[in-house]
Amino acid sequence: MSDTPKDNAATQAEMRQFTVADDDDGIRLDRWFKRHMPDTSFNIVSRWARTGQLRLNGKRVGPGDRIEAGQIIRLPPPEVAAAATTAAKAPKPRAPREPLSAEEAELIQALVIHRDRQAIVINKPPGLATQGGTKTDHHVDRLLDGIQFEADNRPKLVHRLDKDTSGVLLLARTSRAAQHFAKAFSSRTARKVYWAIVTGVPSIEDGMVELPIGKQPGTGGEKMYVDEKEGSPARTRYRVIERAGNRACWVELQPYTGRTHQLRVHMAAIGHPIVGDGKYGGAEAFLSGTISRKMHLHARRLKVDHPDGGAIDVKAELPEHFADTLRNLGFEEARGDALPIDEVKFGETPEGKRRAIAAKAKDARKARRGERRGRSRP
Template structure:
């Protein structure tokens, strides 16, 4: 234990984070209770002013922190990561399709989970040490793809970038385009699916379903790129909300499950004629603002099974990228109704003005 008051300068990487988050990063042995007590008694200060755990901090500010307190409990042992093999490092680095000082974009293969879980040993999060290079901190995930979904996955290289990208995804300013093969052909070529989604009871949260009463709002736009008779269609999907399994649930709900998605489409999700039984859902493109200005706009190549299925069905891959990524979220039904009412009101007002104008002209005659 030391009796000296401590001072720290907020680093560039901690720009905009909460003060309690700063303690978790830099003084992890200091509990939130202790930080709150320091704030309550005026011992915790930012640039000389009293601070609270929820205050946002900026690079260059000076934090005044009380003397270190004796640790009463035995500290928890730090779990060391098992070093990656050369093959694992090469495997991870080969996924990189974009790299700059703040981010990587990976082309995740199908069958690789984004994060660990029950019986999931190998996953993207566990392989991120391969991308640390000379950075002080480990790269950080900012969104997820399902295990069997392939394609563009954004990874932040710094804490500041992670906070920036997380805000972009939560605020829906990041744009993602998916390609999928679906069973049969929708009667409408360009449509918006608005069906609320919730966890399906009895599945332990492993499966979702459409729930009109308890579900969270979910919106997906689809556009047909090409069709193979009435057998299958190749579609572009754009999620405007980020619900678990959203694209898979929505396409199955309208009667067009994604090819290979037995979980939501059952036996009907598989095509005959040598078409792969793997999931045909691919995060083709990701577009997001960059924390240093400008933006990231990256396209991920298709996995082998998906590309081969397109060829078997007679689809020309180059046609897919002719579609334009929407820059703005389409209006909701409520917004459409409001706009329609406003338009109708404007038309009625204009007509009244025309009638008054005609009446005035008639009087003058």
């Protein structure tokens, strides 16, 4: 295929098909559109993928999936593409945010556990969603106006916690900080430590769970599962801190990748679901007696490089129900903080190695293209 793809459809009413050229081998699908169809926005590509109008060798595909030389990309007919582009360009009025009540401002300000010129860290309580959604009007993102303080702009979310997971949530106060922290999370140089109470006791007290995770079909993306064939690589280290006989134990969890619901899926997959997580553990995720039925998963600590030098290293106090469970099971909170945090380099993780290989291949392809251009000059 040449630098400019040709429409192979017999008529404009038919779907269009393009063959992936050697120069495009290994790139992401959204990058292919940037190269060959720059007028087709990412939102349009995402919409086509979501509705099944975008296919790769006849199969549904996402904008972030990588393509291979010789594969066939199928697109909607030109008139559908034109309509989508027109709709995408139409400005959508944005509803103004309702001002916070005094109670809401007081709530979010009380959650702040670290604040400087570049960052704010809050201790998110369980039951408060990070962002809004269907039937979710009360969430952290809505409350951020209450902690703008002296800055020109409201702080920005740079990662998320599940609604029922409590603990450390980092916010960026400047665009530079947002880019810095986003890179730290994507490259896995930011270290996150979670505490959890799980049912039973793993036979290996210091172990690594390496099970790929994908979206469970039929759940609309609401639930994840271990998908050995097509799942994304996921890696979690766990360490048993204390045990209550064979009934339950307190574990430290450190995710080396950032998949949706990763910690919950991994612990359930090895037969030790997090207490209170009925979604992944079913009835086995609940303990009898006075133990709370709420989720026992808490983001205890975050360590990340600061944009201005040094590091942010902050801990979040436990929610009341989690602290009560520790006491009821006879556990001492100080023991959890005694464990050293892992200092894992990005390149040592499976995800890091995969990206490093992909980056090396990309550089090689660029070099080959440069050689070809050099040979073509008179």
